[in-house]
Amino acid sequence: MRxxxxxxxxxxxxxxxxxxxxxxxxxxxxxxxxQNDFYPGYPLTKWGICCRMIxxxxxxxxxxxxxxxxxxxxxxxxxxxxxxxxxxxxxxxHLTEEQ
Numbered sequence: 001m002r003x004x005x006x007x008x009x010x011x012x013x014x015x016x017x018x019x020x021x022x023x024x025x026x027x028x029x030x031x032x033x034x035q036n037d038f039y040p041g042y043p044l045t046k047w048g049i050c051c052r053m054i055x056x057x058x059x060x061x062x063x064x065x066x067x068x069x070x071x072x073x074x075x076x077x078x079x080x081x082x083x084x085x086x087x088x089x090x091x092x093x094h095l096t097e098e099q
Contacts, residue, residue: 016071027061027071029053035079038086050075 017028031053053073062069079086 029057029071029073031073031075033075033077035077036081038079038082 017030031050050073053075054070057070061071082089
């Protein structure tokens, strides 16, 4: 597998967490960041921070084609000064497999 060189990714806060699931601990990688501009000129869903956090695991969490060793990635944005209609709300995005 050939790795592409990408620019440096800077995370506001990135940490690992262990959470119980089915009686077994699971590894998580969590990113928490503050977004000062509610309308930054691009959709947050296209920011790609989760993709970078997944791809950065190659060589660290797994090598070769051992994708079963990938850790789950969660990214949370705390948006400052949202429009009044979006205050005190939570929006959740997730990927699902299409059948």
